[in-house]
Each structure stands twice: as structure tokens, then as C-alpha cells.
Amino acid sequence: MQVDGSIFKAYDIRGIVDKTLTEEACRAVGRVLGTMALEAGNRTFAVGRDGRLTGERLQKALMEGIVSTGVDVVDIGTVPTPVLYFATKFLKTRSGVAVTGSHNPPEYNGLKMLVDDVTLCSDDIQMIRERIMTEDWVKTDKPGTITRVDVLDEYVERATRGLKLKRRLKVAGDAGNGIAGPAMCRLMGALGDKVDFVPLFADVDGTFPNHHPDPSKPANLADLIEAVRATGADYGFATDGDGDRLGVVTKTGEVIFPDRLMMLFAEDMLAEHPGAQIVYDVKCSRKLVDVIREKGGEPTISATGHSLVKAKLRQTNAPLAGEMSGHIFFNDERWFGFDDGLYAALRLLEILSRSDDPSKTLSDLPSAVNTPELQIPTAEGENKRFIERLRNEAQFPDAKDVIRVDGLRVEWEDGFALARSSNTTPVVVVRLEGDTPEALARIRRTFAAALKAVDPSMVIPE
Template sequence: MLPIQNSIFKAYDIRGIVGKTLDVGIARQIGQAFGTAARTKGEKTVIIGRDGRLSGPELATALAAGLRDAGVDVIDLGVVVTPMVYFATHVLGAQSGIMVTGSHNPPDYNGFKMVLAGEAIYGDAIQQLYQAIEDGSVEATISVPSGSYRRHDIKQAYLQRIVSDTKLARPMKIVVDCGNGVAGAFAGELYRALGCEVQELFCEVDGTFPNHHPDPAHPENLQDVIRALQNSDAEIGLAFDGDGDRLGVVTKDGQIIYPDRQLMLFAADVLTRHPGREILYDVKCTRHLAPWITEHGGKPLMWKTGHSLVKAKMRETGAPLGGEMSGHVFFKDRWYGFDDGLYAGVRLLELLSRENDPSAVLNALPQSSSTPELQLKLEEGENFSLIEKLQGEAKFPGADDIIKIDGLRVEYPDGFGLARSSNTTPVIVMRFEAESPSALLRIQAEFKRVILAAKPDAALPFP
């Protein structure tokens, strides 16, 4: 049995490499710790599910055993997308759930996304699970009668809930790419039930991901969708990550509509029903989003990156919509407030089906010259100390605003630069946007100047 390592307990979830930092023994201990935490909150039942990874069955079995050790009843949904676990915590009378998923990580990874008593846990709450295992307090509490176990098929209830609340103005022809992730088990059926003609790419669930990586945040993983749209009469392309909670969108002419621009379309619609309300978005999103939200009668609210953090802020503010640049979109309008790539795709098609030329509508959304996410790789822990140093010392002449809610976002009249510490890997994530290529280079040069002043040997991800 592997020794448990604190390094797998990340900011928003637990994630490790199977056979190296994660095995069935650790999965069982996590089940025991989570089950104990659930009982402390008065919860008697925990819902579990797993994605299509090869290590999923054994880890889910061990997790269930650990939960039952802690005296908790287990409802096992089997192979599902992460949003189905979240959905089940709203409809099955149990508010805690764990999804066994490696999300968009390589095939040898797996992990756990957790909801405890109705809240996505993160930060200290995840560290408390580690502490409970490490100090042996979990073992000490397991003298309770073992919990029960039953299987439950949530698919029809989930599909029915979405289809009953959605109406397309006309049938649409779409391409759906699931990258052999678990969304492939459900996406075709869902969109056909809405009246779409669906061309499926890589919808066979295969934990080795033989075709391309299931991560729509990276353009190389969308090339198959782009080709399929060129070679067919399909109007729009949707792509999903490994566990189905993130959405990628491609137009007929091969343009990638990144999530911050998707959010514009969603915000304009949601604000017709929730005028004056907050629309949440993370620090990585385009600077065009705030004026767009204001123009459509909402209050723009920039927040920290991280799906658990956005969900917590949405609960606090009562915001009807939130989104992240990574592709997590959270609808509290007509839905439950959790991130769901399949559902976001449905809401997108509902809006686009009203248009004769959906791609023209998407391409008309405001945009600037921008970079994808760039990563400055560092030693473990160095990412946090460098950002702290920059927040304290860096000067940016000519900047309109310096936002420090999550790293450093420096706003200029003609663009912005961002440097923030990843909460999951030892990197600083950087992103730049500007009204012209020359402005983009100028802002990058400003960041290069302050980073090299703080760390002269930094291997910057841009010239």
C-alpha cells in the first residue's frame, strides 16, 4: 500500500498518479475521511460516480468501502459525467457526493471531486481530509455499523430534466467531440433528444484517449471538430473535457469561441430574466466582458479562478450565472448552479437555434488579440512566493488598475496582462490581451521586466 502524500490534496480536488501517488488503499482512506466529515455535518448518504478511466472501477470500489466503513450509505451511479453526480445531490435526497475522475489529466491520473453537504469543498476543507488520515483520527472513529450500498441509474432523470425545460427554435446539425471521455456515453443521446442531427467524434468511452486529449481549452484538441465542420453541412461544433463539466465551441468557419465569449451570449440571455444581477467571471477572462455585462443590465463581478471558488461566490452573491476561461460555466438560472458542459451546450444551442447564421452571431462577439494560457514553470511552492513578491514590489507605469484578488491582473487603456499562481501545479499562469499586436508585445514586455527583476533566471514562456 502506498503512503499517503499531501501533494495529491489540491486546491479544488484530490488528484494523483495511479500506482505512484494514488491507489486503492488511499482511495479507501479518503472514503473513510470524507464519510466521517459527512456524518459530522449530519449527512447519512454519499453519492458516488466515476468517469471512463481504466483505474476507475477499483478506485470507486475502494472509495465506497471507505465511506461504508465510516457508517455512511453509498449510492453508486456507475459511469457518469461529473455533473450527474452534482445533479444527483439535488434530486436523490443526499447532498454529498464524490466523483472519481482525472478530468483532463493524462490517462495514468485519477482523483476525486467532492461536494459536502451541498457545497463544493476546496482549500482548508480538503486539507482537513488529509489531516484526518495523517493523524489517525479517521481510524479512531470507525467503530460504527457499516453503511449500506446500492446502485442507481441517474441517466434518464438527468436527460429528462434538461429536455423538458429546453426548446430549440429549429432543428440543428452539430458535431460533438468527446475525445473518448465519459461525455461520449451521453452527449449524442441528449442532443438528439432536443431534435439535433448529431455527428459524433470519439464518443466511445476509452480511458486511454487514443485520438486526442479530452481538453477543449487547447486548440490542438479541436482540430478534428474544425475538419468535420469543413467537410459536412453541420452548423456548429461542441467539444467536452474528460469528465463532461467543460465545454469548447467551434464555428462553421473554424473559429474557436473561448468560454469568456460564450459567457457574453449567456449573460445577455440570463439578464433578460435577472436584470441588475451579478454575473461572475474569473481573472483570466477578456476585458470586453465587464462592459458587455453592464451594457446588458448586469453587474460584472471578477473573481478568483477555480470551479469551487466560483461556486462558493455564486452562492454568496446569488448570481444567476458564472463562468471561467477554462470552460466551466455555472447556470443558476433554470438550473442548479453547478458547472456542466453538456448543459451549457444545450443552452448555447437554444440561443443559436433562433438564428439563421449561428457562426456569424458567435464571431460578432467582441474580441481582441490575445494569448492562450502561458505557463512559467517553477519549483514546488516557488509559484506562490514569486507572486507574493510581485504583488508587493512590482510597479507598472501607465496602468489604469492593478487587481490583486488572484495574482496580478494589470489593466491598461488598451489591454491587460495577468500572472497568477496555479493552485494545482508549480507554475505561474499568464495571459495577455490587447487591441493590437504591438500593444500585446508592450504589455508582455512590462511583465517580463518585473518578473526578471524578481527572478533573473525565470524561463519565460514568451520572447
């Protein structure tokens, strides 16, 4: 059987519906996932979907594929991806899949998958493609069953259990018409008079009529910033299209990027878990590393990608992990170790309720001068070849450290430079940071020269 190979990404399966991602492809993936669950000793699969207009029929095809192997399906309906992850714990299925396009445009959809408590990524996802091509799946005359179960009440109860709010705060939350909206309102409503909540775009609309549901892009936070100012909220938060990422803004309109949020979370976690490892991805600020060390923790670097960070979390059993895109993982006695933007918003609310001025607490977090994520387009596959050459050939005699995890990260006393190959598009991703504008300018010149020495066509965008 043939399916479009482009849908098999590093962290998930994703494509344009009816062009690269079809119902038949989802049905075939379901057959392989059901087979993998059986091989792992699991006989039940939890399945949910986000609010995209194509989700219902893709979920139907996926479930048809899973039950064709004899595995039972628990359909948990339209829910954020973290609620699907929660369902695999609460219902003890250990395996689950969310039909979601996350923060991609409306014409996209995809699958985020875990089998036997392990989120599938990289080689596992390519293996699914290979098994589809050879039709390597279980065939049975006795299909599994599909049962509809609602777990949102249990998720809300469990997520808010033990939350200690020292004082009442006014908070704005923007779901961007993604699937997280109803759950966000349910969570805040469960806190009663402990929070004055201002919801934005909490109704689910798969066309995303107001703005794109991607809080990692500052332009998508403009409505939230205005709402915080207009309502006098203490701060604001936003989730992405499927609810597994978090963005935050202050009442002055400052965007607090996730690596700075991680400073707050790390300090709070290390007070309860002295000396623990804290996992961060290669794109995060050096300032986060400094804070983790100052608070007695052990900073542990990971490759970028929610599945890869989750794998590092599983390997280290760290109580906290996070990455620059906004995936935050709490893995302590209170939560389950999966990425959850909604739950991270609750933990942030708890921390900031101890502050007389939450926005000032956020703004006072250590910061540096840095670039956004810069992208250098290449031919298909050339980005990976270039990064491999850069890792082998580039020399930085004045650097404090050279880290070859997920590309090349070069650290100096006053900043860092990162180049890595995107796992989703044919680009080289560059990120630069300096303690001062002068340090950033010097690091840019030094790193640009190193890139050009390997390939004269490589130019860092302004």
C-alpha cells in the same frame, strides 16, 4: 496513516494510479468523507466514476471507506461528473464524489468531492489529508449499505425540460472518448427532430485513442473542426474527459474560447435577470467585462478554479458564472448552479437556434489580441513566493486598475496583464491581452520589465 501529500490539490484529489493515488488512499479518503457527511447531518453519499480503466477499483475502495463510517452509499455508476452533481440534488444526498481524472492523461485518476452541498477545495482538501494522517474518522460496527441507482434518465429529462429551440440546427459534438459521450448522445436524441446531431468519439475508452479529451487545447479540436466542415454543421462543441467543461468551434474553424461564450450566456441571462452579478475568473477577457456592463449586469471577478468559482457563485447567488478553462455554471430557475459542459451545450443550442447563421453569431462576439496561457517554470513553492513579492513590490502608475485577486491582474484602457501562481504545478502563469497587436506588445514589455524588477530570472515565454 501516511498517504502521498502530492495528491491533495487545490480543487480536487488527483494523482498517478498505484504510484501517488492508491486504493488505500481512496479508502482512507472515503473514511474522512463519510465522517464529514455525518458531521454535516448527511447520512447518504452519492458516488459515480468516469470511464478510466482504473476507476472501478478506486471507486470500490472509496465506497468501502465511506460505508465503514456507517454512511450509506448510492452508487450511480459510470456517469459524467455533472450527473454526479445532479444526483446529489435529485436524490437529496447533498454529498457526493466523482472518481475522475478529468482531462488528465490515462494513468491519472482522482476525486471531485462535495459535502453538504459545498464543493471541497483548498483548505478543506488539506484538512482531509490531516485527518487521514491522524486517523480522525468515525469507526462503527454497523457499516452503511451500498445501493445501485441509475439517474441518467432523470438527468436527461431535467436538462432538456423547457428548452426552446426556434429552428432546427445541425451540430457536431466531440466527447473525445470520455464519459460524456453516451450522455451527450442521449441529450441530443431527446431533442428529436429539433437537432441533426453528428457525434464524434462518443464511445467510452479510457485510453483516449483518438485525441486527448481537453477542449481548452486547440490541437484537440482539430477532428471536430474537420467534422463540422465535412458535414456542413452549423457549429461544433466538445466536452472534456468527465463532461464538466465545454469547447466550441465555428464552421470556419475558429475556436470560440469560453470567455467569449460567456458573453452570449451573460446577455441571455441578463435579459431574464436585469442587474444581476455575473461571475468570471481572473483569466477572462476584459471584453467580457465590457459586455456584462453594457447589458446592465455587474461583473464580479473570482479566483481561478472550478471549486473557487463555485464558492464565489454560492457567496453572490449570481445566476451565471464561468471561467476560461470552460467550466460554465448556470444558477437560475432552470438549473442547479454546478459546472456542466453538457448542459451549457444545450443552453448554447437554444441561444444559437435564434440565429440565421450561428457560426457568424459566434465569430462576431467581441474579441481582442491575446496570448495563450504562458507558463514560467520555478522551483517548488517559489511560484507562490514570487507572486507575493510581485503583488507587494510592482508599481504600475499608468494602469487603470490593479486587481489582487488570485495573483496580480493589471488593467489598462487597451488591455491587461495577469500573473498568478498555478495551484497544480510549480509555475507562474501569465496571460496578456491587448485591443491591438501594438497594445499587446507594449503591455508585454511593461509587464516583463515589472517581473524582472522583482526577479531578474523571470522571462515571459514567446
